[in-house]
Amino acid sequence: MTDTRPSASPSASNADLLGLYRTMRRIRTFEERVGELFVRGLSAGSMLHLSIGEESAAAGVASAMRPEDTFTTHHRGHGIFLARGADPSRMMAEIAGKETGYCAGKGGSMHIADMALGHLGANAIVGGGIPAVVGAGLSAKRLKTGSVSLAFFGDGAMGQGILYESMNMAALWELPVLFVCINNQYGMGTRVDQATRNEAFDERARAFGLQGAMVDGNDVEAVAATAKDLVDAARAGKPGFLAISCYRFFGHARMDKSPYRAEEEELAGRQRDPVKIARAALLERGLAPGSALDALDTEIAAEMDATIDFAAASPAPPLASMFRDVFAVGEPEPEPVRTRLDRVLSKEIR
Amino acid sequence: MVQITYRDALRQALIDAMEADERVVVIGEEVGRYGGAYGVTKGLIDTFGGDRLIDTPISEPAIIGAAVGAAMTGLRPVAELMYVDFLGMTMDQLTNQAAKIRYMFGGQIGVPMVLRTQGGTGRSAGAQHSQSLEAWVMHMPGLRLVMPATAEDAYHLLRHALTMPDPVVFIEHKALYTRKEEADLTTAKRPWGKAAVRREGQDVVIVTYSRQVHYALEAAEALAKDGIEATVIDLRTLNPLDMETVIEHVEKIGRVAVVSEGPMTAGVAAELAARITEECFDFLHDPVIRIAGEDIPISVSQELEAGSVPSPALIGDAVRRLLS
Structure with a gap:
C-alpha cells in the first residue's frame, strides 16, 4: 500500500485497488469534514464544492501521474489535489481562510495551488484553467522536462469555447497534455442532457485529432488503467482526452439543496458509489479483510478530524498581508487607500 | 545613436x-x-x-x-x-x-x-x-x-x-x-516607471502618453508662437504610474491638461485628473482639464475618425482657453 500521508513531493497513489480505495476514502472523509467545517461556521464562506461521488476520477487519474507532471483543476478540485499527495490540514486551513493554508488564506477552496506538487491552480471560472496546460505542454516540450500537464474540469466546461481552442492547439502541436472531464451529470443545476445534444464527449476530442476515451467512474481500476494509457501516450506526444462519468451526490455548493432534481434520482445516483464498490471488490476478491478496512477507515477519520482542529487553531492572515503578492516581492506594494487618504488629507498648505 | x-x-x-x-x-x-x-x-x-x-x-x-x-x-x-x-x-x-x-x-x-x-x-x-x-x-x-x-x-x-x-x-x-x-539602444536605460519630461515650459503642464505625446509636443510648438510655454510629460508606463514627476511639475506651474486618446468617461485621463486634484489641490489655479477621446465608437471615415480623438489643434485650443 502506498504511503499517502502528506509529503513534500507528489506521491501518486498506488494503482492497486487497496491503494486506490485508500485514496478515495481519504477524499470522501475529507469532503465530509469540509461539510462539517461549514456547518460549524469555520469555513470562509459557503462556496464549497464537494467531490463526493467523484473520488474514482481523482484517485484513478492521479495514480497515472508522475512527480514531474503538472495540472490545473476546476472549482471542485479538493479530491484531485488530495490524490496528488496534498497535506489535508493545509487544505482545510486554506478552505477556512487561514494563514497556514496553501495560499496563506488568499485563495480558498476554489483557488488552491501548490507548485511543489505541480498544482498550477484550481479555478473558479469554468474552463479557466484549461489553456494553462497547453502552455505547460509548450514548456515541457521546449525545456524537455518530460512532464505531462493535465487539465481537470467538469461537464459544464464542455460548453466553454476555450476548451476547444485548447484541444485544437494541443493536438496541432502534439503536446504532452491530457484533458480530463469529470462528468458528474450536473453543471450547477443544469443536467448534462439539458446542456448538450451529444453526451459522447470523447467524439469531440477525436474530432480534433486527440486520443479520446470514456470510462465509467464506478470502476476505479478502469479509470486508473485508462488514465495510465492516456498519460503515457501524452508523454510520448499524443495528447488525449478522458471523460469519466459519475454522479454528484450533493448540491452544487453547500447552500444548494438540489431542488432541480428528484429525490429518487439522487438516491439512484448515490448507488453509483465508487468507494463502496471498491470496498466490496476488495472483500470479494479477498484482497483485504473487513477488519483491516475498518481499521483503515478509522485511521483516516482520525486524520481528517485533525484537519479541522488544525484549521480552527490556525491564525487568520495578518491584515497587512492584504497588499502583498499583488506583484512580486521587491516590487512596490500598492499604496493602501487609508495611507493615501492620510497623506492627502494631512497636507497643510492652505 | x-x-x-x-x-x-x-x-x-x-x-x-x-x-x-x-x-x-x-x-x-x-x-x-x-x-x-x-x-x-x-x-x-x-x-x-x-x-x-x-x-x-x-x-x-x-x-x-x-x-x-x-x-x-x-x-x-x-x-x-x-x-x-x-x-x-x-x-x-x-x-x-x-x-x-x-x-x-x-x-x-x-x-x-x-x-x-x-x-x-x-x-x-x-x-x-x-x-x-x-x-x-x-x-x-x-x-x-x-x-x-x-x-x-x-x-x-x-x-x-x-x-x-x-x-x-x-x-x-x-x-x-x-x-x-x-x-540610443546601446546604453542600458531604465525608463520603466519613470515619466519623461519631453519639453519644459512655465505656463502649463500637459500630461499624456503614447501617440498623444507627439500631438502635445506639436501643440506646444504652436502655443510657443503665441508666447505660451508648455511642459509636456510622457508617462511611458501607466502601471507603475510616476505621479512624483507629475506632482513636481504641477506644483510649480498650477495649470494642467491631461490628454488621452481613449474615451473620456472613466478613462485614464479621469484617473490622472482625480489624482492630480487630490494631491495638488492647493497648487492649482484652475480645474484640471481632460482632453480625451469622444464617448463614441470610432468610425471608418478618416474625417470622423480623426475628429473623435484629440488632435494637436484641440490640445492647443483647450490650453489657450485654459490660460485665458
Missing part, C-alpha cells in the same frame, strides 16, 4: 531579448511566417525557428491562456494580440488568471509574460480595430501597463518588460510604427 523606426526598435528588442534569454518565445497569430500583422516580428522565424516564433490558430483566449501556463512553467512568453480590440476575447485569461495568480496562490508563483498588442486610431480600421482600451487594463490590479511613445522607449521598455516577474501589457500605437527617430 541610430536612426530607427518604432517598429524596428521593437523588433530589435525582441531579437536582443531572445538572444539573451532562451526562455523567451513569441506566440500569436501570424507572428512567424507572416512576420506579424504590423511587421514587428518580420524575419524572426528565420533566426529563431518555429519553436520560438509560434504561429497559432485564431484563438485569442487560448493564446493568452497558453502564455499564462508557459510563464508558470519556465518560459518567458511574449503573447502577441494582433489588435487591442481583441482584448475582450481574452479578458478572462488576462484579468482572472494572469493578473490574479500570484495573489490568489499566496505569492507562490508569478506569471512573467508580456502581452504585446497595438491600439489607437489612424488607419481607418473602423470601430473594432481602432480603440484605446488601456483603461480596462489600468483598472485591473496585478497588471503592468506600458504605452511607449518613442522608438527608444519602445526598445528599452520592451527589454525591461521581459525581465519583469509579473504580467505586462505592452500597448503599441499603430500610427507610430513607421515613425523614425534618433535612438
Whole structure:
C-alpha cells in the first residue's frame, strides 16, 4: 500500500485497488469534514464544492501521474489535489481562510495551488484553467522536462469555447497534455442532457485529432488503467482526452439543496458509489479483510478530524498581508487607500 | 545613436531579448511566417525557428491562456494580440488568471509574460480595430501597463518588460510604427516607471502618453508662437504610474491638461485628473482639464475618425482657453 500521508513531493497513489480505495476514502472523509467545517461556521464562506461521488476520477487519474507532471483543476478540485499527495490540514486551513493554508488564506477552496506538487491552480471560472496546460505542454516540450500537464474540469466546461481552442492547439502541436472531464451529470443545476445534444464527449476530442476515451467512474481500476494509457501516450506526444462519468451526490455548493432534481434520482445516483464498490471488490476478491478496512477507515477519520482542529487553531492572515503578492516581492506594494487618504488629507498648505 | 523606426526598435528588442534569454518565445497569430500583422516580428522565424516564433490558430483566449501556463512553467512568453480590440476575447485569461495568480496562490508563483498588442486610431480600421482600451487594463490590479511613445522607449521598455516577474501589457500605437527617430539602444536605460519630461515650459503642464505625446509636443510648438510655454510629460508606463514627476511639475506651474486618446468617461485621463486634484489641490489655479477621446465608437471615415480623438489643434485650443 502506498504511503499517502502528506509529503513534500507528489506521491501518486498506488494503482492497486487497496491503494486506490485508500485514496478515495481519504477524499470522501475529507469532503465530509469540509461539510462539517461549514456547518460549524469555520469555513470562509459557503462556496464549497464537494467531490463526493467523484473520488474514482481523482484517485484513478492521479495514480497515472508522475512527480514531474503538472495540472490545473476546476472549482471542485479538493479530491484531485488530495490524490496528488496534498497535506489535508493545509487544505482545510486554506478552505477556512487561514494563514497556514496553501495560499496563506488568499485563495480558498476554489483557488488552491501548490507548485511543489505541480498544482498550477484550481479555478473558479469554468474552463479557466484549461489553456494553462497547453502552455505547460509548450514548456515541457521546449525545456524537455518530460512532464505531462493535465487539465481537470467538469461537464459544464464542455460548453466553454476555450476548451476547444485548447484541444485544437494541443493536438496541432502534439503536446504532452491530457484533458480530463469529470462528468458528474450536473453543471450547477443544469443536467448534462439539458446542456448538450451529444453526451459522447470523447467524439469531440477525436474530432480534433486527440486520443479520446470514456470510462465509467464506478470502476476505479478502469479509470486508473485508462488514465495510465492516456498519460503515457501524452508523454510520448499524443495528447488525449478522458471523460469519466459519475454522479454528484450533493448540491452544487453547500447552500444548494438540489431542488432541480428528484429525490429518487439522487438516491439512484448515490448507488453509483465508487468507494463502496471498491470496498466490496476488495472483500470479494479477498484482497483485504473487513477488519483491516475498518481499521483503515478509522485511521483516516482520525486524520481528517485533525484537519479541522488544525484549521480552527490556525491564525487568520495578518491584515497587512492584504497588499502583498499583488506583484512580486521587491516590487512596490500598492499604496493602501487609508495611507493615501492620510497623506492627502494631512497636507497643510492652505 | 541610430536612426530607427518604432517598429524596428521593437523588433530589435525582441531579437536582443531572445538572444539573451532562451526562455523567451513569441506566440500569436501570424507572428512567424507572416512576420506579424504590423511587421514587428518580420524575419524572426528565420533566426529563431518555429519553436520560438509560434504561429497559432485564431484563438485569442487560448493564446493568452497558453502564455499564462508557459510563464508558470519556465518560459518567458511574449503573447502577441494582433489588435487591442481583441482584448475582450481574452479578458478572462488576462484579468482572472494572469493578473490574479500570484495573489490568489499566496505569492507562490508569478506569471512573467508580456502581452504585446497595438491600439489607437489612424488607419481607418473602423470601430473594432481602432480603440484605446488601456483603461480596462489600468483598472485591473496585478497588471503592468506600458504605452511607449518613442522608438527608444519602445526598445528599452520592451527589454525591461521581459525581465519583469509579473504580467505586462505592452500597448503599441499603430500610427507610430513607421515613425523614425534618433535612438540610443546601446546604453542600458531604465525608463520603466519613470515619466519623461519631453519639453519644459512655465505656463502649463500637459500630461499624456503614447501617440498623444507627439500631438502635445506639436501643440506646444504652436502655443510657443503665441508666447505660451508648455511642459509636456510622457508617462511611458501607466502601471507603475510616476505621479512624483507629475506632482513636481504641477506644483510649480498650477495649470494642467491631461490628454488621452481613449474615451473620456472613466478613462485614464479621469484617473490622472482625480489624482492630480487630490494631491495638488492647493497648487492649482484652475480645474484640471481632460482632453480625451469622444464617448463614441470610432468610425471608418478618416474625417470622423480623426475628429473623435484629440488632435494637436484641440490640445492647443483647450490650453489657450485654459490660460485665458
